Amino acid sequence: MSTLPAVVRTVTELRAFISDQRNLGHSIGLVPTMGALHHGHLSLVDVISQHVDTPIVSIFVNPTQFGEGEDFSEYPRTEQADLEKLATTNTALVYAPSVEEMYPNGDVTTVTVDQITEMFEGTERPGHFAGVATVVSKLLLQCMPNVAIFGEKDFQQLAVIKRFVKDLHIPVNVIGGPIIREADGLAASSRNVYLNATERKTAGQLNVILKNMIKSVRDGEPIKQAENKTTQQLLDAGFSSVDYVSVVEPETLKPMEELAMPARLVAVARIGKVRLLDNMPIE
Template sequence: MPAVSRSLEDLRMQVGTWRQQGLSIAFVPTMGALHAGHLSLVTLAAQKADRIVASIFVNPKQFAAHEDLDTYPRHEAQDLAKLAAAGCDLAFLPQATQMYPAGYTTAVTVENLSTDLCGVSRPHFFGGVATVVCKLLNQCQPDVAIFGEKDFQQLQVIKRMVRDLDMPVQIEGGPIIREADGLAMSSRNAYLTANERKSAGMLNVIMKNVITKARAGDSVEMALRQARESLLQEGFDTVDYLEMRREDDLSLISIDRLKAAEMDQARLFAAAIIGKTRLIDNMPLAPHPDHSDL
C-alpha cells in the first residue's frame, strides 16, 4: 500500500521531506472509485516527477442537493490497493470537516469557461471544482498535477485558474481511457443497467460519425442534428449538449463547414442522460495518432 496521510500536517511533512531530498512531486487528485482511467494518470505522473501523491476526496462542494453525493461509490481499501499497484507513493485522504471546517466561507470562481457546456445544467459544479483543486494544490504544492481529458472543460478551468492566480504548478492532461466498445471510463458507469450500458456504448460511435462527416466537409449543423436524433433513438433520454467548440477558450464554433485551420482547434463535446446516469465525452477533430480509428 502507499503511505496514507489523513491530515494536512502529515501530507506536508512527507512532501517536505521529499523536497529536502531534492525530489520533484506529481499530484493526481481523484474522488476515488478508481478505474483504469485514473490509474493511467498515475502512470503519466510517474513520467513527470520523482514522487507521486494521489488524493481521494469526494468533494461536497461540486454536488447540488439533488445529485449523488451520498450514493457516490466509495471503495477506500480497493482504491489504495490500485494506487499501490500503479506506483503511487502517498495517498491523501482528508475528511470534509478538514477541507471545509466550521466557518469556511471562501470560494474560487473561474468566469466564462465555467458558464457553458456542463456549466449550464450544473452551475454549481465548476466553482466547487476550482475551490477544492485550489486547496489541494496549495496543500500538496506539487511541481505538476495531472487531470484527465475526459473532463476537458474542467481541465481548461483548472489551467485558467492556475494561470490567473500565478500558482507555481504545471497542469497536464491525460488522454481519455475507454472501454472495449469506446465508452469513456467513468466511476458513474457503474450506475448503468445492462440495457443502459449497451446503449451508452453508442455515444462515442455517434460522436465519431459526426467527426467523420465534419472532416469530409459536410454540414456540421446537420451532422449534429442527426447525431442528437440518433442518441435518442439508441435509448438516451436526454441530450444535454452536443456541440463543436474551440479547445482553448471553449467558444462555440459557428462555421458550418470546417476547413483544416478550424479543425486544428475544434473539439466535439457531448453530455447525455440515460436512465439516472449523465455521461460526458469529447473528441478532437484534428486527426491524431491516438484517434486513428475515427
C-alpha cells in the same frame, strides 16, 4: 501481494511528507481523484510518474461540486479497494482528508471562474465549477506539486483548471491525461457501474456516433446541422436525453459555427440517471 501506499488525512501530515521529499531533491506530482478508482485513474498515475519522482494521489469526495439532486450521498466510497489498486502503481502517498479538514468551520472563501464556466457543464450543473475550482485550489496549495494531472474526459473541467491556475499564478504545470476507454469505446468512468446490462450496451454507442459526426463535419457538413443530426441519432439509439453536442474551441470552449483547427467535440448524453460525458479532438 503489493504493499498498500501510506495514507495521510491532514494538511500537516501531507506537508511533512512533501518537505521530506523536497529535502531529498524529489519532484512532486498530484493526481486529484474522488476515489472509486478504475483503470482510467491508474493511467494518470502512470503518466505523471513519467514527469515526477513522487506521485501523490488525493481521494476526496468533494461536496461543494455536487448540485441539488445529484449523487453526493450515493457516490461510491471504496477506499480499501482504491488503495489495493494504487498498490499496483508508483503511488508514493495517498492524501484522504475529511470534509472538516478541507472545509474547516468558518471557511468562507470560494474560487469562481467566469466565461468558460458559463456554458455546457456550468449551465447543466449550476455551482459545479465553483466547487471544483475551490477544492482544486485547496489541493494545489496544500501540496504545491510540480505537476498535477487531470483526465481529459472532463474536458471543460481541465480547461477551467488550466485557466485559474494561469490567472492566479499558481506555480504548477497542469497536464491532461488521455481518455481511457473500455473495449467498446465507452469512456471509463466511476459512474459506469450504475448502468444495467441494457443501458451499458446503449452507452457503448456514444463514442461511435460521435466519431461518425466528426467524419461528417470534416467532410463538409455544416456544424449546426451535424450537431442536430447527432442529437437525434443518440435519442434513436436509446439515450434518454442529450444535454449537448457541440464543436468548440479547445481553450475557451466557445462553440464554432465553422470548422477551424484545432477543434473539440464535446457531448453529454443521459441514460436514466447516469450522465455520460465524452469528447474527442477534431484533427
